Amino acid sequence: MVLVNGMAAQVTTQRLRQSEVFRPTDMEHESQQPSPEYGRRRQQSIFVRGLGHMVSRVPIDFSALEERARRVMTKRGFAYAAGAAGSERTMDANREAFDRWRIVPRMLCDVSRRDLSLTLFGERLPTPLILAPIGVLEMAHAQADLAAARAAAAERVPFVFSNQASVPMEKCAAAMGNGIRWFQLYWSTDNQLVISFLRRAEACGCRALVVTLDTPLLGWRPRDLDLGFLPFLRGMGIAQYTSDPVFCEGLAQLRIEPTTDPVKPRNNLFHFGARWQQIRRYPGSLLSNLVSRAPLAAVPKFLNIYSRASLTWKDLAWLREQTHLPILLKGILSAEDARLAVEHGVAGIIVSNHGGRQVDGAIAAIDALPGVVKVANGRLPVLFDSGIRSGSDMFKALALGASAICLGRPYVYGLAIAGEHGVREVIQNVLADFDLTMALAGCATLADVASAALERVV
Ligand code: FNR
Numbered sequence: 001m002v003l004v005n006g007m008a009a010q011v012t013t014q015r016l017r018q019s020e021v022f023r024p025t026d027m028e029h030e031s032q033q034p035s036p037e038y039g040r041r042r043q044q045s046i047f048v049r050g051l052g053h054m055v056s057r058v059p060i061d062f063s064a065l066e067e068r069a070r071r072v073m074t075k076r077g078f079a080y081a082a083g084a085a086g087s088e089r090t091m092d093a094n095r096e097a098f099d100r101w102r103i104v105p106r107m108l109c110d111v112s113r114r115d116l117s118l119t120l121f122g123e124r125l126p127t128p129l130i131l132a133p134i135g136v137l138e139m140a141h142a143q144a145d146l147a148a149a150r151a152a153a154a155e156r157v158p159f160v161f162s163n164q165a166s167v168p169m170e171k172c173a174a175a176m177g178n179g180i181r182w183f184q185l186y187w188s189t190d191n192q193l194v195i196s197f198l199r200r201a202e203a204c205g206c207r208a209l210v211v212t213l214d215t216p217l218l219g220w221r222p223r224d225l226d227l228g229f230l231p232f233l234r235g236m237g238i239a240q241y242t243s244d245p246v247f248c249e250g251l252a253q254l255r256i257e258p259t260t261d262p263v264k265p266r267n268n269l270f271h272f273g274a275r276w277q278q279i280r281r282y283p284g285s286l287l288s289n290l291v292s293r294a295p296l297a298a299v300p301k302f303l304n305i306y307s308r309a310s311l312t313w314k315d316l317a318w319l320r321e322q323t324h325l326p327i328l329l330k331g332i333l334s335a336e337d338a339r340l341a342v343e344h345g346v347a348g349i350i351v352s353n354h355g356g357r358q359v360d361g362a363i364a365a366i367d368a369l370p371g372v373v374k375v376a377n378g379r380l381p382v383l384f385d386s387g388i389r390s391g392s393d394m395f396k397a398l399a400l401g402a403s404a405i406c407l408g409r410p411y412v413y414g415l416a417i418a419g420e421h422g423v424r425e426v427i428q429n430v431l432a433d434f435d436l437t438m439a440l441a442g443c444a445t446l447a448d449v450a451s452a453a454l455e456r457v458v
Contacts, residue, residue: 038116038127039439042432058417058425062389062410065426069140069413076229077139081412083223086360094356094387097364101396104453106442114438115445116431120381120404121208121326121347123180126156127431128398128446131423132385132406133184133210135164136237140416145172145239147415151423153179155431160184160210160406163197166236168243173204182208184330186215187319189308196246198323209323210350214331216309219358235278235295238302242283247301254297316344328383331358333368338375338382348403349376350383355408366397373401391433395441399452 049055059065070078084091116127131152137144145165149172152159158180161169173181183201188194201209224230231237241247265271275296280286282295289295320327326347332338333353341349351372353365365386376382384397385406394405407430414426443449 038428038431038434039436042428043436056425058414058422058429060429065410065413065417069416073140073416076224076227076231077416079223079227079229080136080139080231081409081416083221084356084360085219085221085358088222088356088360090353090360090362090364091356093364094353094366095389097366098387098389098393098396100457101366101400102455102457103392103395103399103437103441104455105440106452109442109444109448111439111442111444113444114435116435116438118404118446123207125158125180125404127434128402128404129157129394129427129431129434130182130383130404130406131157131159131411131427132408133160133162133212134408134412135162136166136231137162137412137415138166138236139231140412141419141422143419144415146175147420148411148423149173149176149179149181151411151415151420151427152181153177154420155424155427157427158182158207161201161206161240162237163212163240164232164237165239168239169200169206170204170243173206181206182210182328183325184210184212186212186306187308187311187315188305190246190305191318193241193244193246193305194319195322196244197240198325200244202323202325206325208328208347209325210328210330211319212330212354213311214352214354214358216307216311219354220360221357232302232306233299234274235281235299238298239283241302241306242298247298248294251294251297251301252292254293254301313340313344316346320345332372333363333365335371335375338372342376342379346380348381348383350385350406351402352385352406355386366400369397369400369402376401388430391430391435392437394430394434395437395443395449395452396454398446398449399454401450 057068059068066082070082073081118125118128131148137148141147145161145167149159153176159176160182161172161184163184163186165172169183183197183206185194185197198209278299279289279295282289282298328348328350329341329346330350331352331354332341332349333351338349349372351365351369353359353362365384369382369384373382381403382401383404383406384402385408388394388397388405388407389410397405410430411423411426414422416422418425438449441452443452
């Protein structure tokens with residue numbers, strides 16, 4: 001039995017007929033009227049709809065969410081999103097490490113009203129949740145970044161535009177109204193392109209710059225390798241480049257150099273299909289793309305310049321001179337790097353191991369968090385991602401000293417299943433869970449969460 005609007009309602013576990021399954025498009029999203037009651041309102045709306053045998057097709061449990069996404073995504077798309085580096089042990093370790101931390105709830109703390117808000121880089125945010133930068137979202141859903149941007153804005157959650165987005169940042173920004181957005185940069189070998197990205201990010205209202213440091217090269221990812229699939233080679237996930245005046249300058253005149261690679265692609269129908277995809281995905285009309293060299297020149301040019309493996313700490317001074325935006329370094333896992341980050345005057349750190357996609361065998365991100373927080377010592381905010389699947393994971397990371405949390409794969413799966421509404425549901429579910437966990441653990445504010453007790457079990 002549960003109580004809904006004061007009435008007792010029978011909740012049965014009988015199978016729901018497909019026609020009765022609740023479609024997100026039918027949804028009247030409760031957070032359209034902002035309320036601090038994230039938990040109770042969400043629970044109530046789910047249970048009330050359940051009375052009419054309407055359930056969402058976006059599962060709440062992460063394993064079910066991932067499984068449903070697997071069923072709707074292409075094999076390659078799912079492998080790209082769900083896969084990680086090497087044996088994938090670091091991705092698993094991210095989860096196992098969360099499981100070793102246990103919350104110690106406190107009683108009689110007056111949790112009748114919870115305040116989940118915080119100030120980050122001078123901006124008041126209603127909750128400590130942010131959507132992480134995720135590239136190539138077109139493999140999850142045709143509306144890709146646009147759907148995620150709209151969902152984030154509607155739920156009042158900041159969205160970090162990926163450097164490898166499928167939709168140019170200007171289009172996403174236009175769809176977000178006043179919604180808070182940041183831009184994530186992969187530092188190219190071409191400084192003029194970096195400057196162009198920064199100017200564009202500033203012009204479209206991004207409030208912070210996230211520089212991802214853990215991807216000077218792509219990790220060794222067996223799922224993608226087994227399928228021989230890299231989305232960028234098909235012109236996917238390079239929209240920030242193909243919409244950029246500096247990148248596109250001279251592209252149509254560029255000679256497509258014969259590859260020096262001893263392995264040449266077979267000139268068969270599949271290869272032709274891949275080239276066709278590059279042409280089709282390039283901005284502009286199909287006709288102009290068929291006669292221009294630009295669409296086929298874009299991919300090799302991108303591959304040549306996308307990342308600068310020679311970067312050192314000294315280069316940060318140059319970047320700081322190029323923008324007034326607060327700079328966050330993403331991918332910090334060691335206390336020593338945290339010390340260097342503070343020394344080099346960055347505005348924030350994101351503790352992350354890229355969801356286990358880069359270094360197989362790397363430390364679990366949540367295990368790296370306390371050491372980084374200790375070094376930061378309140379001088380700059382430390383954000384966290386890698387392994388967040390629920391509100392209680394959020395609680396644990398905040399209790400270990402994170403200022404805010406970036407959500408990754410769960411929203412990609414919500415997007416795959418139900419587009420913008422799917423992302424909104426995932427956000428609502430995670431926030432509802434977090435709000436309830438706060439209340440049940442005896443916390444009314446994020447300051448209470450920060451001082452909440454966690455116990456580590458072995
Ligand atoms: C990512 N991530 C990522 N990070 C980044 O800085 N730029 C990017 O373009 C991408 N792209 C990307 C694609 C996909 C499919 C995934 C799963 C991840 C990493 C992302 O920002 C974040 O660090 C991880 O998603 C966190 O791990 P979990 O919690 O999603 O497992």
